[in-house]
Amino acid sequence: MKKVLSIFTIAMLVISLVGCQAQDALSVFERAASDEISLMASYEAIEETDVNNQTLDQLSFENIQQLSMTLGTDDMTNLEKIAYIRSLFEDIQIAHAQNILIRYENKDSWSALKLCVQAFRDAELTLTEDDQTILLTYKTEFSIRRLEVMETVGDIKEMLMELKGLYDLDHLDVIIQNFEAILDILEMRYDHMLFVQATLIDVNSILTSYLA
Secondary structure, eight states, X not given: OHHHHHHHHHHHHXXXXXXHTTSOHHHHHHHHHHHHHHHHHTSOOOOTTTSOHHHHTTSOOSXXXXXXXXXXXXXXXXXXXXXXXXXXXXXXXXXXXXXXXXXXXXXXXXXXXXXXXXXXXXXXXXOOHHHHHHHHHHHHHXXXXXXXXXXXXXXXXXXXXXXXXXXXXXXXXXXXHHXXXXXXXXXXXXXXXXXXXXXXXXXXXXXXXXXX
């Protein structure tokens, strides 16, 4: 049912592109971009109190052997699972830091674009039909992509809370499952923010070409 609803929603978004043609394409894109920046602000932060090296130290071990990344979790020994968990934790830290960085970059790009939009309007310029189509296509792409992203808001916090008090040998598989899911979400968000960044830069370039 959820999949059918998502397909219907996407279809309606595509149809809305036609309806937007009668509107100011720049205003339509501007509102959509603003929504994306607001969505990024809703991503939950991973705090030091959620999980840290001290917490992982509860999974004590010695003489860990080199982990083969081709192994499924069912084939791993406890020592290998602990090593994999630590590797996942490091990847989560890196991915989270990258997401924070690109989020700030996008805020800067958005601020620069708003100034360019204001200059464009002050000069009473008009977009060509081709450029209007580009902006409206970006708007629709934003709307389609953000459906998946919005569904993950709060999930990371929830999965970390599920692990509270479970950092022991009896729950290694649960830790791996949650850490892998968290990393997937962070990577998906990064890909989305990377698309937003490229779009903001491209639209800024389009508008700047009119002001030259």
